[in-house]
Amino acid sequence: MIAALSLVVVLADASARIHASGPAEAPETDEVVVEDDDAATDPAPVEPEAPSPAPPPATAPAVGPADTAEVGVVERRETDPTVFPDPKKFSRGFFVEGGLGPAVPIGPTSEVLATGFSLGARTGYEIRRWVALQVHATGMVARYDDGVLRRELLQQYVYTGEARFAVPIRRFLIALQGGAGIYQLSNNLLQVAGIAPDNRRIGLAWDASLAFDVHSLNRHISGGVVATFVGMPALRNAGTLVLHVVLRYTL
Amino acid sequence: MRAIGPLVLAAASLLAACNNPAFYPGATRIVIDADALAAAQGEEATSANPTIGAYGQAEYWLDFRPPSTAELAELQPAGATPAEQIPWVRRDELTISVPWTLTNQSDAPMRAWVLLDGATEFYDYNPIAMYGQAGGAEEDEIQFPSLLGFTPIMVGPNEVVRGEFREDDMREAMYDLDVLSRFCGGPLAVLYHRSEADPIGTEGVPDDAVIAGMVLLRLTLGTDQPSTLEYSVRLRESEDIIFDSARDERRYEVMPEPYAIAGGAAGGSGGSDGATDMCEDTGG
Numbered sequence: 001m002i003a004a005l006s007l008v009v010v011l012a013d014a015s016a017r018i019h020a021s022g023p024a025e026a027p028e029t030d031e032v033v034v035e036d037d038d039a040a041t042d043p044a045p046v047e048p049e050a051p052s053p054a055p056p057p058a059t060a061p062a063v064g065p066a067d068t069a070e071v072g073v074v075e076r077r078e079t080d081p082t083v084f085p086d087p088k089k090f091s092r093g094f095f096v097e098g099g100l101g102p103a104v105p106i107g108p109t110s111e112v113l114a115t116g117f118s119l120g121a122r123t124g125y126e127i128r129r130w131v132a133l134q135v136h137a138t139g140m141v142a143r144y145d146d147g148v149l150r151r152e153l154l155q156q157y158v159y160t161g162e163a164r165f166a167v168p169i170r171r172f173l174i175a176l177q178g179g180a181g182i183y184q185l186s187n188n189l190l191q192v193a194g195i196a197p198d199n200r201r202i203g204l205a206w207d208a209s210l211a212f213d214v215h216s217l218n219r220h221i222s223g224g225v226v227a228t229f230v231g232m233p234a235l236r237n238a239g240t241l242v243l244h245v246v247l248r249y250t251l
Numbered sequence: 252m253r254a255i256g257p258l259v260l261a262a263a264s265l266l267a268a269c270n271n272p273a274f275y276p277g278a279t280r281i282v283i284d285a286d287a288l289a290a291a292q293g294e295e296a297t298s299a300n301p302t303i304g305a306y307g308q309a310e311y312w313l314d315f316r317p318p319s320t321a322e323l324a325e326l327q328p329a330g331a332t333p334a335e336q337i338p339w340v341r342r343d344e345l346t347i348s349v350p351w352t353l354t355n356q357s358d359a360p361m362r363a364w365v366l367l368d369g370a371t372e373f374y375d376y377n378p379i380a381m382y383g384q385a386g387g388a389e390e391d392e393i394q395f396p397s398l399l400g401f402t403p404i405m406v407g408p409n410e411v412v413r414g415e416f417r418e419d420d421m422r423e424a425m426y427d428l429d430v431l432s433r434f435c436g437g438p439l440a441v442l443y444h445r446s447e448a449d450p451i452g453t454e455g456v457p458d459d460a461v462i463a464g465m466v467l468l469r470l471t472l473g474t475d476q477p478s479t480l481e482y483s484v485r486l487r488e489s490e491d492i493i494f495d496s497a498r499d500e501r502r503y504e505v506m507p508e509p510y511a512i513a514g515g516a517a518g519g520s521g522g523s524d525g526a527t528d529m530c531e532d533t534g535g
Contacts, residue, residue, distance in 0.1 A: 148352050148483045149274070150413070192274045192483060199273070200497060 085171055091220045091250040092129060097122040099226060099244030103140040103156075106229075107238035112193045113154060116142025118242050120228075122162070126250060129173070132164040136179065136207065138230070138242055144189045155186035156240065158230050160207050171215040173222075178208035183232050195235050203234035213248065223247045273493055275484035281307045281472045282479050300379050301387075302394045303364040303403075303473025308380070311468045311484060314494035315340050317503040333373040333433045338463035339503060340372055342425040344492050345464040350415040351482040353472070355406040363404045364473035365480060366397035367416050367424065370507040371463035374432035377509070379471050384511075395438045397471065398424040406478070418487070421465075423447075429463045430456055432510045466505050 103118040104110075117140070124134025137159050144152040160181030167174045183205035190196040213224035228242040283305055291298050291305030299305050318326065318339050327336040355361045368376050378395040386392050399416050406412050416424070426446055430436040430453050440452030472480040486493065494502050 146483075148278075148350055148413075148481045149485065150350070152272075152274075152485075186271055188274050188276070192276045194276075198496060199276075 085215065085217055085219075087129065087168060087170060087215070089219055090129065090215055090222075092126050093251050094125055095123065095132075095134075095248055095250040097246050097248040099246030101242065101244040103142065104241040104243070105142065105238065106241055108193075108195045108236045109190065109238040109240070112144055112146045112189070112195070113142045114145065116140050118244070120226075120242065120244050120246075124162075124164070129168045130166045132166075132177075134162050134164060134177070136160045136162050136181075138228070140240060140242065144193075146193050149189070149192065152187075152189055154189050157184040157186075158182075158205050158207065159184075160205065162207070162209075164211075166211075166213075173211075173213040173215070173224075175211040175213065176209070177211060178206070180204070180206045183230070190235060195238060197234065200234075203232060206231045206233075211246075213246075220250050221248070222250070272485055272487040273490055275311070275313065275486070278311060278481070278483050279309050280479050280481050281309050281470060283307050283472060283474050284477050288475070288477065300382055300394070300473060302382075303366070303379065303471070304362075304475050306364070306379060306471055306473040307480075308377075308469055308471045309482075311470070313340075313466055313468065313484070315466065315492050315503040316494050316499040317501050334435075336373075337461050338372055338429075340464040340466055340492065340505075342422065342429070342462040342464045345421075345425070345489050346418050346487040347421045347465070347468075347489075348415055348418045348485045348487075349421065349468065349470070349482055350485065351413070351470070351480060353404070353406065353412045353414070354479045354481075355408060355410050355412075355476055356478055357476040358408045359476055360408060361406040361474055361476035361478060363406055363412075363476075363478060364402075364471065365400050365404065365414065366471040366473070367399040368397050368469045368471065369424070369428060369465040370467035370469075371425075371429055371432065372466050372503075372505040373463060373507055374428070374510045375467065375507040376428055376432060377469060378438075379473070381509075381511075393439075396442045398428055398442065401442075425465050426462055428465065433463065434460070466503075467507065 098119075098121045100117070100119050103116045105113040105115070118138055120136070120138035122134045122136045124132050126132040137157070140156045140158075142154055142156075144154045158181065160179040162177050162179030164175050164177035166176075181204075183203055185196070185201040188196065188199040188201065191199050207228050207230045209226050209228040211224060211226040213222050215222040224246055226242075226244045226246050228244070229239055230242060231237065231239045287298065287307065288305050290296060293299075296305075298307065317323075323339065326339055349367060351365060353363055353365055355363075366379065368378065370376065376398065378397055382392065382394050399420055404412060404414075423445060427436075427441045430446075431438045431441045434453070434455040434457075436452040436455060444451050446453055468484065470480065470482055472478065
């Protein structure tokens with residue numbers, strides 16, 4: 001056992017010596033050996049010789065081989081790290097986008113509806129990265145409380161067609177999008193509250209959004225946040241501010 | 252991970268649109284102020300009742316789409332008694348609840364009654380307003396209970412109390428109303444027992460009877476302090492028969508007959524179970 005340990009120590013010591021002397025030092029070692037040999041074979045005093053040209057350095061030149069130094073050094077083409085990932089490589093065309101987040105009632109509906117939860121989706125065609133046509137659907141659910149009816153839920157659905165205009169900045173994108181369509185209510189609670197004029201549950205709606213999008217390193221996937229205001233003129237011009245975290249996939 | 256469950260539930264309910272009731276708008280508040288309380292103290296006051304004190308009432312008619320002439324003739328042929336007829340507005344098609352909010356607007360404790368009565372398309376039951384027609388307290392007239400809520404509520408100064416006549420309460424109330432009026436059940440026996448638990452007083456109801464639904468809700472607030480009662484009417488799964496202004500041109504017009512409790516006197520012909528003149532006339 002002790003013999004084995006001793007062998008390991010010896011091998012480790014030898015290995016440490018090998019690693020301590022780098023390959024760049026090898027020529028110097030050779031040169032010293034040659035000088036020693038000369039001294040051993042010719043002990044007579046040696047006349048000083050004329051100075052000879054300095055030996056070439058042991059290491060390779062940093063600028064390339066000497067025979068190519070006059071015509072220049074061939075270098076690798078440099079890439080600008082600030083344009084990575086390259087927006088030209090992003091997918092463009094049909095896309096689908098989904099998001100979720102809070103829905104905040106604004107206007108008359110805020111008197112009876114609490115902040116709710118919403119899910120939304122958009123799909124369409126990105127003609128250029130800065131312009132797209134799309135359809136949009138969002139569903140919202142919120143608690144209704146008018147002092148007597150206190151535990152009711154109201155669901156609102158919005159379906160619109162939209163145009164999207166964007167300002168792409170490398171992998172980022174700021175977009176304005178908006179359109180018009182219809183809204184649908186799940187019940188007539190807003191009629192009870194005096195906001196809806198009758199028990200009709202479908203009416204005209206419009207929406208406008210501000211979106212901020214960041215493209216991932218995957219050419220298909222991006223994500224961001226979208227703030228959408230949905231206006232419902234028939235509900236005494238009430239509206240809902242929908243804040244979504246979105247994920248987008250472009251084919 | 253715990254947040255995923257509610258999130259999925261909210262998303263599912265959102266997508267499924269499972270909460271889809273209908274609500275009747277326009278329910279008016281019942282207000283009893285100091286003037287109304289003072290007026291109820293008079294000898295000839297019509298807004299006072301010996302049991303519940305000063306009171307106010309609000310009638311709320313539910314609107315239904317009308318049957319065609321042929322449908323109505325088939326359900327209610329000429330010459331048939333109400334007990335032989337089939338109602339157009341049926342209890343099984345109505346899932347109603349009535350949430351309410353009672354506010355004591357005084358600095359003193361209050362004893363209040365929040366009562367619900369009503370009418371089918373055949374009969375109107377209003378025991379509070381009818382009291383006194385048989386002579387009142389001097390003739391030992393019995394105060395018959397309301398369909399729902401015949402228990403006083405103690406309310407603190409400026410306190411707000413919320414309650415609800417639930418769907419199962421309303422279902423039982425519609426059954427009681429139709430049994431005591433159309434099938435001549437004794438009001439005390441019927442109203443003081445939950446029919447599912449104790450069917451006393453319902454012996455006259457045929458096995459194949461179609462129970463009528465309410466077409467009128469009457470809320471009564473009885474109190475001894477200034478107060479207000481707000482309420483709302485909520486229906487579920489009833490949209491097929493509810494009047495829809497976008498779909499229907501006319502409403503179902505009904506004229507329910509007042510339910511007369513001539514046997515309201517304790518020693519009257521109705522005895523302890525409160526049978527009625529109306530039922531005596533019809534052999535009930």
